[in-house]
Amino acid sequence: MKDVDTFPNETAMGPYLADQLDIRGISRRGFLKFTLGITAAMGLPFGMSGQVLAALEQSQARPTVIWLHFQECTGCTESLLRATHPAVETLILDLISLDYSETLMAAAGHQAEQALHESLEKNKGQFILVVEGSVPMRDGGIYCKIGRKTPQQLLHEIAPHAAAAVAIGSCASWGGVQSAAPNPTEAVGLQEALTREGIVKADGTALPVINLPGCPASPYNLLSTVLYYLTLKKLPEVDAKGRPTFAYGRLIHDNCERRPHFDAARFAEQFGDEGHRQGWCLYKLGCKGPETYANCPAIEFGDVGANTWPVGIGHPCFGCAEQGVGFHKALHEQSDVESVTPSSLFPEIFTEHAGGVTVGAAAVAGAIGGGAVVYAVGAHKQLKQLEAETATSAASKTEEEVNQ
Amino acid sequence: MTEVYRPVGGRLLTRQFYFMGFLALIAGYFIIRRFIFGIGDVSHLSDGYPWGMWITYDVVTGTAIACGGYAMALLVYVFNRGQFHPIIRVALLTSVFGYTLAGISIVIDVGRYWQLYNVFLPQYANLNSVMLEVALCVTLYTLVLWIEFSPAILEAMKANRLLRQLRHVLFFFIGLGILLPTMHQSSLGSLLIIAGYKVHPLWLTNIIPLLFLITAIAMGYGMVVFESLYASVNLKRELETDMLSRIGAVIPWLLILYLVLRIGDLAMTGNLVALTRPGPEPFLFAAEMALFLFAIVTLLNRKLRERPTVLFWSALAVVLAGALYRFDAFMIAYNPGAGWHYFPGVGEMLITLGIVAIEVMAYLFFVKKTPILAMHRPHPA
Numbered sequence: 078m079k080d081v082d083t084f085p086n087e088t089a090m091g092p093y094l095a096d097q098l099d100i101r102g103i104s105r106r107g108f109l110k111f112t113l114g115i116t117a118a119m120g121l122p123f124g125m126s127g128q129v130l131a132a133l134e135q136s137q138a139r140p141t142v143i144w145l146h147f148q149e150c151t152g153c154t155e156s157l158l159r160a161t162h163p164a165v166e167t168l169i170l171d172l173i174s175l176d177y178s179e180t181l182m183a184a185a186g187h188q189a190e191q192a193l194h195e196s197l198e199k200n201k202g203q204f205i206l207v208v209e210g211s212v213p214m215r216d217g218g219i220y221c222k223i224g225r226k227t228p229q230q231l232l233h234e235i236a237p238h239a240a241a242a243v244a245i246g247s248c249a250s251w252g253g254v255q256s257a258a259p260n261p262t263e264a265v266g267l268q269e270a271l272t273r274e275g276i277v278k279a280d281g282t283a284l285p286v287i288n289l290p291g292c293p294a295s296p297y298n299l300l301s302t303v304l305y306y307l308t309l310k311k312l313p314e315v316d317a318k319g320r321p322t323f324a325y326g327r328l329i330h331d332n333c334e335r336r337p338h339f340d341a342a343r344f345a346e347q348f349g350d351e352g353h354r355q356g357w358c359l360y361k362l363g364c365k366g367p368e369t370y371a372n373c374p375a376i377e378f379g380d381v382g383a384n385t386w387p388v389g390i391g392h393p394c395f396g397c398a399e400q401g402v403g404f405h406k407a408l409h410e411q412s413d414v415e416s417v418t419p420s421s422l423f424p425e426i427f428t429e430h431a432g433g434v435t436v437g438a439a440a441v442a443g444a445i446g447g448g449a450v451v452y453a454v455g456a457h458k459q460l461k462q463l464e465a466e467t468a469t470s471a472a473s474k475t476e477e478e479v480n481q
Numbered sequence: 482m483t484e485v486y487r488p489v490g491g492r493l494l495t496r497q498f499y500f501m502g503f504l505a506l507i508a509g510y511f512i513i514r515r516f517i518f519g520i521g522d523v524s525h526l527s528d529g530y531p532w533g534m535w536i537t538y539d540v541v542t543g544t545a546i547a548c549g550g551y552a553m554a555l556l557v558y559v560f561n562r563g564q565f566h567p568i569i570r571v572a573l574l575t576s577v578f579g580y581t582l583a584g585i586s587i588v589i590d591v592g593r594y595w596q597l598y599n600v601f602l603p604q605y606a607n608l609n610s611v612m613l614e615v616a617l618c619v620t621l622y623t624l625v626l627w628i629e630f631s632p633a634i635l636e637a638m639k640a641n642r643l644l645r646q647l648r649h650v651l652f653f654f655i656g657l658g659i660l661l662p663t664m665h666q667s668s669l670g671s672l673l674i675i676a677g678y679k680v681h682p683l684w685l686t687n688i689i690p691l692l693f694l695i696t697a698i699a700m701g702y703g704m705v706v707f708e709s710l711y712a713s714v715n716l717k718r719e720l721e722t723d724m725l726s727r728i729g730a731v732i733p734w735l736l737i738l739y740l741v742l743r744i745g746d747l748a749m750t751g752n753l754v755a756l757t758r759p760g761p762e763p764f765l766f767a768a769e770m771a772l773f774l775f776a777i778v779t780l781l782n783r784k785l786r787e788r789p790t791v792l793f794w795s796a797l798a799v800v801l802a803g804a805l806y807r808f809d810a811f812m813i814a815y816n817p818g819a820g821w822h823y824f825p826g827v828g829e830m831l832i833t834l835g836i837v838a839i840e841v842m843a844y845l846f847f848v849k850k851t852p853i854l855a856m857h858r859p860h861p862a
Contacts, residue, residue: 394631427818427820429820430527430528430822432525432821432822432823432824432826433525433823434822434828437825438827439824441831442824442830445830445834454697455799456710456711456795459714459715460720460790460793463714463720
């Protein structure tokens with residue numbers, strides 16, 4: 078039958094990535110570019126983009142994610158969604174099975190709690206726990222309650238069954254703004270809360286926690302972490318503070334486009350002065366780039382176009398992504414410079430090029446000039462002689478005339 | 482045009498000629514190196530200073546010095562001063578080789594010389610480009626110069642039939658030979674307008690094309706005078722002081738016009754303040770002015786300009802002043818930004834020196850073998 082042939086097999090229909098891209102108006106080319114970019118952002122070799130692409134396209138690989146909100150402003154979720162700028166990133170949310178998120182789920186109340194319970198039962202030991210916001214330790218955590226449960230209770234209930242945890246944002250990483258002095262709720266990050274509450278995985282091993290600090294955390298760092306997990310089936314390498322080294326491996330200062338001005342001691346002294354308008358280093362205005370580890374200079378921030386990240390638009394870095402810096406140091410306090418001398422890999426402000434005068438060149442120039450002078454003076458002498466001759470002959474001529 | 486041109490004759494292979502040949506051989510060695518190992522091997526040219534010695538001297542200054550033919554043609558044919566006609570062939574001779582060798586040095590200077598022919602393909606022509614104007618105009622003028630100069634060669638070859646035919650069309654080429662340099666000598670200045678702030682404010686002006694044109698004409702006259710005196714001394718010919726001093730008398734008025742325009746423009750644009758800024762530029766400017774003023778003062782004075790020695794030095798001053806003006810604008814007071822340095826390399830200078838040597842050799846060859854110099858009318862006894 079002709080009609081049967083033209084229609085695709087019903088079992089082959091499904092929420093394919095290609096259809097999703099089509100619906101969202103994203104070209105295949107754009108999607109591949111995104112894949113390449115995100116592969117680079119993860120610090121993976123270029124050749125692995127094929128694997129990343131495969132991971133993106135495998136819809137059955139969707140890991141379950143349970144997303145908990147504690148003491149926070151939901152800025153991390155907002156920046157991830159960025160309702161004004163939907164792009165491939167929102168699509169990634171479709172690649173994970175976000176079974177529970179207070180912000181994003183349609184269900185509310187008991188219905189929501191039931192979804193959480195069901196997902197927990199179904200995905201024991203499989204799901205990724207994402208925590209946004211800090212845990213108030215004072216008074217047993219009564220300052221933050223969801224469904225009448227404190228964060229501690231929720232963590233005791235959920236965390237032991239997670240495969241891994243991601244602490245998104247500075248609040249979940251180490252307390253964030255709530256932990257700023259005097260820290261009335263004794264807010265701490267996820268890792269510390271787990272330690273202090275003695276929460277471990279059901280099998281007795283420690284729950285791995287990946288910190289993605291930032292206020293808000295750069296959505297690309299979450300996407301990269303998720304994709305890393307999807308591609309390689311393991312968690313990315315982290316530093317001593319639990320941050321993925323692909324994103325938090327270098328100081329902002331080291332990748333900053335204004336770094337050459339720092340090395341040349343050209344500083345903006347106050348907002349709007351000559352140096353500030355010239356785009357000089359913001360260190361003296363309190364830039365925390367020299368002590369903050371993040372990839373903002375490389376991938377920028379806010380995703381609204383070229384050179385838009387705090388330092389790029391002329392404001393000193395606040396150090397939001399660094400423990401003990403953002404929300405702990407004053408905005409315009411000068412930072413501790415961790416690396417004073419630049420890497421030898423950085424280009425200088427003014428590259429010195431060859432092409433100056435050499436001894437040989439000076440000698441040749443001198444010889445040519447000297448030779449020219451010798452020739453000119455020689456001609457002058459001969460001319461002078463001729464001049465004298467004509468003068469005498471003219472004189473003798475007039476003499477002759479006089480004599481006649 | 483009753484004068485008679487005669488070959489000077491005499492031995493061609495003199496010691497000086499061998500010396501020039503030696504210089505040309507050295508240049509040949511470096512030119513071969515340039516074509517095997519590239520421009521970087523012999524020169525100090527860089528991305529900051531893509532125009533160095535070769536463009537500044539061989540092309541910009543070289544063609545201005547070679548403006549003798551143009552300047553004399555202006556005087557003879559436009560202002561109808563037939564009395565200067567005897568000197569026109571020798572002026573054309575220097576022009577022919579000045580321009581031809583400038584063209585050759587472009588081939589040496591351009592990085593991808595095998596692409597040069599594209600300049601002449603109309604489908605690639607960018608009609609808004611000053612560079613295109615210069616390239617086409619200089620090439621065309623070089624051809625025109627050879628046609629203008631060809632009677633001397635044809636006479637030496639005794640190709641009388643061809644000579645007669647040529648005489649019928651020569652007026653057209655003489656006309657072209659006046660039009661074309663007017664176009665490209667000014668365009669050589671226009672090249673710097675594009676360079677913008679890289680050129681020091683004392684040299685950068687929108688009237689730079691006019692300034693380049695005026696100085697090129699003055700340098701042309703200066704060179705004719707200088708060359709005639711120098712040749713008289715070295716080829717043991719009688720001095721043409723009378724005619725030369727009359728040519729020399731034209732120069733100061735050109736230079737006065739130039740100075741009024743240049744300083745007036747600097748005053749009007751307010752760039753005269755740049756004279757008070759530190760650095761070598763104000764001194765270079767002063768040196769240029771001193772040379773120009775020396776030539777003006779000496780050549781305005783009739784008594785002085787009739788003395789061959791004074792005429793010699795003031796003609797040289799005009800040429801040097803114009804050359805310094807071009808060197809300053811293109812190289813010395815040209816600043817592409819911090820970190821860039823330029824001083825011509827050894828090979829670079831020796832190639833230029835060799836090109837000058839070839840010009841001198843060509844001059845000697847043609848003057849001795851073909852009818853270039855006018856025979857002196859017998860002195861009234």
